[in-house]
Amino acid sequence: MPEPPSGLRRPASRRAFLAAAAAGLSTALTSTLSACSTASGSASGGVTLRFSWWGNDDRAARTEQAVRLFEKEHPGVTVRTSNGEFGSYLQKLATQAAGGGVPDVVQLDYRQVSQYAGGEALLPLDDAIKDATIRTAEMDRDFLRTGTYKGGQYALPMGRGITGYAYDASVYKKAGIPTPQPSWTWEEWARTNRRIAALGLKSPDGRPFTGANDGGGNEDVFEDWLRGRGGALYKNQTELGFTEDDLAAFWSFFSKLRDEGAIAQARDSTQAISTETCPMGRGLAAADFTWDAPFPGYPALLGDDVHFAPVPTTDGRQGVYFKPSMLLGIGAHSEHPEESAQLIDFLLNDTRAGDILGFSRSTPPNRTIAARVAKTLKGPEREIYDYAQRLEKYGVDIPPTAPPRGDLAIQSGFGRAYERVMFGLATPRQGARELIDVANRELRS
Template identity: 70%
Template sequence: MPEPLTGRRRHPSRRAVLAAAGVGLGTALTASLTACSAESGGDSEGITLTFSWWGNDDRASRTVKAVRLFEKEHPGVTVRTSNGDFGSYMQKLATQAAGGGIPDVAQLDYRQISQYAGGGALLPLGEAIRDRTIRTSRMDAEFVATGTYEGKQYALPAGRGITGYAYDSAVYRKAGIATPRPDRTWEEWAEANRRIAALGMKSPDGRPVAGTNDGGVNEDVFETWLRSRGGKLYASQTELGFTEDDLTEFWELCDGLRREGAAAAAKDTVQATTTETSPIGRGLATSDYTWDAPFPGYTDLLGEDIRFGPTPSTDGRQGSYFKPSMLFGVGSGTEHPKEAAQLVDFLLNDQRAGDILGFTRSTPPNRVVASRVAKTLKGSELEIYRYSQEMEKYGLDAPPPAPPRGDVAIQTAFKHQYQRVAYDLATPRESARELIDEANRELRS
């Protein structure tokens, strides 16, 4: 049966959406009132759409410029835009979903698709794709599928991102470490970090410099490690794809490197909320697990010696995959579903919009647009584009479906449980057992 592209309102309960998004009611209300945003456009006698996203000033200015071109191409349609930083944006979106509906077009995180689609806050886009209001023929089918939930398309990827390590190439040369390749193993990666620690370098505040950040707090690092071994984070929307033994082994690796001084100290990992406050940003480590989109910020901060390299492998098998850096979805309460879908299509497929937006949301999912824009890239942006092409040629497994609705809570629990290990409050196995129990309760609730 075709998925309807209608303006029929199907709103989830306020408390259900806030709970799914991991946002407290009071916090969300405060964020709704105080979140920093840039507003433009206004009501007109024609159609007015609302469009919101998160991101820096460059993304904001480019997006508004592309939106103005869309308005010019669609007389009678006005788009009111707003953006904010990631944290306040997520809180505000959760409040909007619970209180009456998200904007007509909203930028979404991969982890939000199951939450908002399952809660009725997003409009199915199948009909818009079938009638080519939204075109997907120049996007990889496996990648488009990352915006599905229970077999229906609810969002389209706005950028194709991939993970890697920002690393100081000058320090790697000093330690005699070869340029990282996609087939470098986790064991070789660990040994490289030990060799860097053995150099005895000192940070600006006089402390020893570690080889890397501590990935034990990061569910993304664990997923990369797990996938390189043929595993997966989730077996289904209600079942984990890993065991207590898997997580124990991963956390024992991370815990051991930290104790050796090869990974950053616990207190420095806890303080890391931005590139500037991360161990590498503070001169306390020489590499940092990150995504390609924010990588240029590392070179801006730390200089041209910072390069982008692949995550380690298990016997040559890579755990990285091409993940949507973010997605565009249409609010289920929109009164203008056709025009909202046209805006999504324009941002993804119009070559002029592609020229304006560039790589502000990572590699454009439309291959023709990406190839066109890539010709203008320089410096670190060109490096990450070439990196993504290298990894594609090397061979990566298909991306998994969007994480289940409980993943946001599980991600928070993951960080908390490893911090217990890092501060000697639990062993890796004790924390792994508790994480498994918490995750199972979350997935089955």
């Protein structure tokens, strides 16, 4: 087995937690990763790379086209690709990591970086960046830290996303509500929802129409809320950055609005697993918290009156930050780390690849490519690009490093605890205490 270049050294062992991660995921996720395509075999003596990611058909087609261009530019290198649905992808990757078989190039969720870097399933990329095998000069330095673990760079962002609210401007106009600005507050957001509910509109099934979805069970909404108050989800890799009081206040805020009928009811919130099934998609609410990448699905479903609004602030301080929609890393046991690094660099920095991939993974992290591709954007895609530029100009804090290894389990526990609150099985404070107990166990394990 050939030795990797300096800085891409294989770890001596994998930690046992990877096997536990695979077992835990397999109990919750039962579907299997489906192959999207497989390249033809490489020539004798050539290099074959495995590259896997998740995504829809459009992303798959674009990625395949970019990969084939890479092969053309690198004779003797063949890339075998696989693409799956997000849930099954997580399961497959956890199983591969436990067995030492993480693909040469692998797409990662922000919440997976610490898990796999800490489990020695990924190669550090620092020297590949230092010698410019992977170029980062056109990427924001603060944004790059989202792929770091204990000071080392283990993954690089493939897209730059940001949160916001999809909202129906026609309903806002009917209620006399002005276009939301980056400085609007949570108190104004609450009054907006009450005013919309007071219109007395009805949903398609005849029930009262509300102002927005219930964001209380969404850890991303809570993080924006916390950061707008100067807080954070985590202090470090082993400590929470918030208190029971913080979470109880957040859940009390949403519970009060839900009890008033200003936001979606519990039974509708629990059904929200997609644009079509969320309260807004079902005609039950005028707004829905979402990320920029999936936002175009809202006007496609509901019409051109749907636009993208900023997340509310606390006294004008924005809590949102630019977060990687997904990242790329190299498997720790890759036999071809140099070629893997070349593929990552090509996908992130080649202008032709940028033209092909477009905004299929949100805004490209390479600023030159992002500005180039943005010139071709229209409609909702252009709106989310302009939104990101507007928020950046307004001022947002730098992103945190990748969350701790226990974050995936904590995120699941967050939703479960708030579901108990929504259905009256626990008070906001009791639910907050339960979640913090779960979180502390995960962070200490």
